[in-house]
Amino acid sequence: MEKLKQNPIVKKLGFNRIILFCILLLMYGVFSAVIPGFAGSARIMSILNYAYFLGFLALGVTFVIATGGIDFSIGPVMFCCALMAGYTLNTYGAPVIVTLLMSIAIGFAFGCFNGYLVAYVGVPPFIVSMATMNIAKGLGSVFTKTQSVSWPQANDPSGIGWFRNLVKVGDIPTGLIIFAIAAVALYIVMNNTRAGRYILCLGSNKEAVRLSGVNVRKWQMLAFVICGTMAGIAAIFFVSAYTTVQPGLGDTYNNEAIASCVMGGTSMAGGLASIGGTVIGVMVISLLQEGIMALRMTKEVQMIITGLIVIVFVYADVSARRRRN
Amino acid sequence: MYEMSPAWQAYYMETEPNRRAGLLQKLLKEEPDDGGNAWRWRLFSLRHFENGIRLPDIGELPAKGVPEPSCDRYLWQFVNITQIYNTSRLFKKSGEREIRQFFRECGFDEAISSGDIGEAALYREIRNAAKRYFNTCKGSEYRRTLFGLLSPGSADQKNQTCKDVWKMTFGVERRFGLSGTIRVWIKAVQDEYETENPAAAEQMEKLSGTM
Numbered sequence: 001m002e003k004l005k006q007n008p009i010v011k012k013l014g015f016n017r018i019i020l021f022c023i024l025l026l027m028y029g030v031f032s033a034v035i036p037g038f039a040g041s042a043r044i045m046s047i048l049n050y051a052y053f054l055g056f057l058a059l060g061v062t063f064v065i066a067t068g069g070i071d072f073s074i075g076p077v078m079f080c081c082a083l084m085a086g087y088t089l090n091t092y093g094a095p096v097i098v099t100l101l102m103s104i105a106i107g108f109a110f111g112c113f114n115g116y117l118v119a120y121v122g123v124p125p126f127i128v129s130m131a132t133m134n135i136a137k138g139l140g141s142v143f144t145k146t147q148s149v150s151w152p153q154a155n156d157p158s159g160i161g162w163f164r165n166l167v168k169v170g171d172i173p174t175g176l177i178i179f180a181i182a183a184v185a186l187y188i189v190m191n192n193t194r195a196g197r198y199i200l201c202l203g204s205n206k207e208a209v210r211l212s213g214v215n216v217r218k219w220q221m222l223a224f225v226i227c228g229t230m231a232g233i234a235a236i237f238f239v240s241a242y243t244t245v246q247p248g249l250g251d252t253y254n255n256e257a258i259a260s261c262v263m264g265g266t267s268m269a270g271g272l273a274s275i276g277g278t279v280i281g282v283m284v285i286s287l288l289q290e291g292i293m294a295l296r297m298t299k300e301v302q303m304i305i306t307g308l309i310v311i312v313f314v315y316a317d318v319s320a321r322r323r324r325n
Numbered sequence: 326m327y328e329m330s331p332a333w334q335a336y337y338m339e340t341e342p343n344r345r346a347g348l349l350q351k352l353l354k355e356e357p358d359d360g361g362n363a364w365r366w367r368l369f370s371l372r373h374f375e376n377g378i379r380l381p382d383i384g385e386l387p388a389k390g391v392p393e394p395s396c397d398r399y400l401w402q403f404v405n406i407t408q409i410y411n412t413s414r415l416f417k418k419s420g421e422r423e424i425r426q427f428f429r430e431c432g433f434d435e436a437i438s439s440g441d442i443g444e445a446a447l448y449r450e451i452r453n454a455a456k457r458y459f460n461t462c463k464g465s466e467y468r469r470t471l472f473g474l475l476s477p478g479s480a481d482q483k484n485q486t487c488k489d490v491w492k493m494t495f496g497v498e499r500r501f502g503l504s505g506t507i508r509v510w511i512k513a514v515q516d517e518y519e520t521e522n523p524a525a526a527e528q529m530e531k532l533s534g535t536m
Binding site for chain 1: 395396397398400401403404405407408411412414415416419457458461462464466467468469470471472473474477489
């Protein structure tokens with residue numbers, strides 16, 4: 001195993017990422033063998049629909065985790081964005097493009113709110129994001145008067161269902177192309193820009209960065225702003241793939257997004273982040289969700305399994321760190 | 326080669342930039358120049374001011390005295406070079422370029438090529454920055470785990486520091502095939518680290534075999 005780890009190609013791609021990719025292939029193989037018709041294109045589309053919105057959430061939270069923080073509000077923020085934008089579309093007849101931009105703006109506002117409280121007021125990220133989770137849930141419910149919101153179908157006679165082309169045009173998974181572009185862009189931001197370097201360094205040694213004369217508050221806030229904005233974008237992909245959004249929900253997606261990051265190699269201590277790993281992690285979680293559903297297990301069982309996965313990967317991260325030390 | 330005159334000991338032991346600026350001003354005026362004063366000022370200014378402070382004679386102080394330091398570019402590189410190591414698996418060239426640029430802009434190449442006195446001043450300045458860096462590695466904020474919720478134990482902190490030191494010295498040297506200027510950087514960081522951790526050399530050797 002050590003010899004394999006020292007292989008230059010394995011070192012370049014990252015041993016953990018290769019293992020995770022093998023797990024993904026293995027899972028796909030097992031589900032395809034056990035569940036008839038699992039390898040069909042309809043099922044793959046369904047997996048991808050789940051992967052898009054979860055992927056945007058996970059990519060966003062990767063930036064916050066890289067600073068050594070956490071954001072537990074991303075799921076409810078995504079739902080809040082979808083609810084408020086959808087309600088504005090249905091009730092006030094606002095143009096679709098305006099409501100989509102509104103969704104991103106709401107996510108951005110939540111990101112600013114979280115970032116300001118963490119970076120400038122000094123409230124721990126855990127507390128801030130827990131509070132924001134409730135605020136987002138409450139705000140979505142109040143705005144929609146506790147009614148669920150339905151977004152128009154693709155074949156809506158008024159032609160306002162065009163936004164569903166964001167995930168699929170005919171048999172072409174356009175969402176996959178957009179998600180891939182977003183992942184590459186965020187990879188460049190994380191690894192090849194000053195902002196990304198500051199964000200990673202904050203997670204590595206915040207005090208040294210502060211003493212160097214860097215405005216640590218600004219960069220810490222930026223990580224939360226990216227995360228919030230990505231939640232707003234995730235909401236667009238959620239409503240493009242699914243129709244109805246219910247108020248008071250969304251927190252289950254926090255676990256899934258965070259699990260995707262951690263299993264992809266982003267360190268819970270900050271300072272180390274892998275956008276590629278997060279993408280593979282998202283695919284693993286999405287495949288697992290689809291597999292569980294295809295096995296006719298209930299939503300509750302899915303939640304138990306996802307929770308267990310989070311525990312396993314967090315434990316693996318902690319124990320690997322101990323072993324290395 | 327890197328001996329230090331006793332008069333300058335306090336200056337190189339002090340890690341707080343404002344107090345160092347005061348000491349520098351005082352020592353430059355009071356102590357006889359051993360030939361290194363110009364370099365001490367030059368490296369201080371390149372370290373603590375965004376573009377350094379250029380003066381006609383690099384040994385001459387600004388008329389109003391040493392201004393308040395605005396940054397610590399050497400300290401930043403302790404964190405930055407570790408991250409360059411972490412993020413440069415795929416794109417080695419840009420990482421190497423960034424490190425070479427730091428060596429050039431912060432006076433490393435200049436000081437080393439000037440001869441022993443410049444190199445000794447550089448070595449002392451890097452050790453001072455390393456001392457300041459290692460102080461930050463002892464705080465409760467360093468490497469908090471579980472999304473910032475848990476403070477790491479002292480053993481965990483020491484191990485993490487050891488790994489970071491390896492990455493920023495031998496790690497980048499090996500990954501980017503660096504030679505020349507980096508030797509002073511490695512020696513200064515390692516020497517300072519040995520004052521913190523007497524088993525440093527042995528641990529570095531172990532890490533070189535596993536990383």
